[in-house]
Amino acid sequence: MAGRLCDAVLVLVSGLPAAGKTTLAKHLAAHSSTPSRLYERISFDDLYDQMASEDTSSKPAEFDPEQWKVCQRDMVVRVTRRLEELKASDTSKAATPQLVLLVDDNFQYRSQRKRFFQLSTELNCGFGLVYVNVSGDICRERNASRNKGARVPDETFQRMVTVFEPPNGDQNPWEVNTCELTSSSDVSDIEELMDTLVQQADKELKERRWLHIEKTKEKAQQVRLDLTFSYYSVPNVNGPVAQRRDRLATQRSVLHRVDLQLRQWISAQLQDEVVLSRGIPKAQLASQLNQRRKKFLESLKRSPSDIAASFPEDIDQVVVSLVLRFQQQQE
Numbered sequence: 001m002a003g004r005l006c007d008a009v010l011v012l013v014s015g016l017p018a019a020g021k022t023t024l025a026k027h028l029a030a031h032s033s034t035p036s037r038l039y040e041r042i043s044f045d046d047l048y049d050q051m052a053s054e055d056t057s058s059k060p061a062e063f064d065p066e067q068w069k070v071c072q073r074d075m076v077v078r079v080t081r082r083l084e085e086l087k088a089s090d091t092s093k094a095a096t097p098q099l100v101l102l103v104d105d106n107f108q109y110r111s112q113r114k115r116f117f118q119l120s121t122e123l124n125c126g127f128g129l130v131y132v133n134v135s136g137d138i139c140r141e142r143n144a145s146r147n148k149g150a151r152v153p154d155e156t157f158q159r160m161v162t163v164f165e166p167p168n169g170d171q172n173p174w175e176v177n178t179c180e181l182t183s184s185s186d187v188s189d190i191e192e193l194m195d196t197l198v199q200q201a202d203k204e205l206k207e208r209r210w211l212h213i214e215k216t217k218e219k220a221q222q223v224r225l226d227l228t229f230s231y232y233s234v235p236n237v238n239g240p241v242a243q244r245r246d247r248l249a250t251q252r253s254v255l256h257r258v259d260l261q262l263r264q265w266i267s268a269q270l271q272d273e274v275v276l277s278r279g280i281p282k283a284q285l286a287s288q289l290n291q292r293r294k295k296f297l298e299s300l301k302r303s304p305s306d307i308a309a310s311f312p313e314d315i316d317q318v319v320v321s322l323v324l325r326f327q328q329q330q331e
Contacts, residue, residue, distance in 0.1 A: 006126035008086050008099040009201045010079070011194075012116055014107035014167065015132035016160060017152040018142035024132065024181070024190065025104040032191050037198075038097040042078055044105035047071045076115065079103060083123045100198060102130075108164040110172065117174045121208060126201030129167050129178040130194075136161045169283070170270070176283050177201055207287070255297060257319045262293045262326060289330075296326050 013021045022043065029041040048071045079101065086099055107113050113129065120127040139161075143152050152160075169176035177200045179193050266289045269275050270282055280288075300322070 006098060006198070006202045006205055007096075008083055008101060008123075009126035009128060009198050010083070010116060010120045011100055011102050011128045011130060011197065012107055012113055013102055013104045013130045013132065014113065015134060016108075016136060016139040016164060017106060017157055018139040018146065019132040019134040020181075021104055021106075021130075021132050024130070025102045028100075028102060028190065028194065032194070034097070036097055037100060039100050039102060040082070041102045041104055042075060042082070044071060044075055044103075047074055047078075072112070075103065075105070076119065079116070080119060080123070083119075083125055087123060098198070100194070106160060106164075108160050110165045110167075110175075113167070114172075114174065124205075124209075126198065126205045127174070127177065128197040128201045129175060130197070131167050131178055131180045133166070133180050133182050173286070177204055254315065254318055254322070255300060258300070258322045258326075259293070259297055261319065261323045262296070265323065265327065266290065266293065292330070293326070296329070 013025045015021050022045065025041045025043070028039045033039050048067065051067060051071060051074075082099075082101060089096075103116065105112075117127050140157060143157055167175040167178045167180075169178055177197060179197045181190075181193075266286070269289060270286055275285070276282060
């Protein structure tokens with residue numbers, strides 16, 4: 001896949017026990033790899049069973065929270081090691097297949113999923129979710145029909161149903177790239193769905209890299225300002241240098257408050273049914289509005305006189321005025 005951005009995409013396969021996650025992940029790993037894409041699977045259940053078999057004591061019949069924590073940490077270690085191995089290898093060759101690493105677990109807690117998203121950010125790879133959304137009743141029936149060694153105890157199963165936090169891209173932008181499968185989904189189309197998921201992961205990785213570059217630039221600008229203040233600092237707190245420093249500090253404060261209010265306004269727009277009825281996908285609308293917000297703030301930074309001219313007025317009024325200016329530009 002020449003010219004691709006992602007050498008690896010980390011995909012979490014999430015859902016209740018007996019939803020069909022493992023069947024799906026095994027199918028992809030066994031039958032869906034191509035010369036340009038390699039599917040691999042790391043399974044929590046496999047790690048848990050392996051640890052239990054290596055235990056000198058008898059395998060516990062009930063859920064062991066300590067063993068669960070150890071296996072969770074081990075799974076993170078194994079995923080990290082595999083992605084670092086790929087990063088250290090020569091992936092510049094066109095013949096090198098793109099790795100899609102499937103992590104097969106329930107991922108009932110949002111914090112579990114976020115930990116892997118943060119890992120994908122640290123290792124500069126794509127990220128996506130496959131949510132196998134099958135009802136608790138159906139999963140309970142399937143679980144009851146399993147053999148004893150594979151069956152999740154009823155108490156544990158019910159606890160997972162109770163605490164399960166489904167992926168929600170509206171509340172958590174890092175979960176936007178989610179492919180949801182239900183009990184009626186045609187898994188024969190899974191390769192096509194995975195293509196879409198991987199392509200979206202590629203786009204989001206590009207955005208993440210761009211944001212990282214912008215943040216790096218902002219930090220560099222702040223360091224230069226701080227060095228300037230330090231170099232020109234004088235004992236006279238009422239002198240021109242001190243006044244300029246105070247003015248710049250006020251400008252930064254205003255920009256920060258404007259940024260916060262714009263973020264709140266954008267969030268409200270994404271929940272507005274009238275706005276959403278215009279036909280623009282929510283993820284695309286969020287991306288457009290946030291890009292405009294950044295350009296607006298950048299223009300204010302390049303033209304501080306627009307802010308400075310308003311300083312005699314109440315600072316709150318200045319913030320409101322700038323926010324209204326942005327909103328009017330969107331009409």
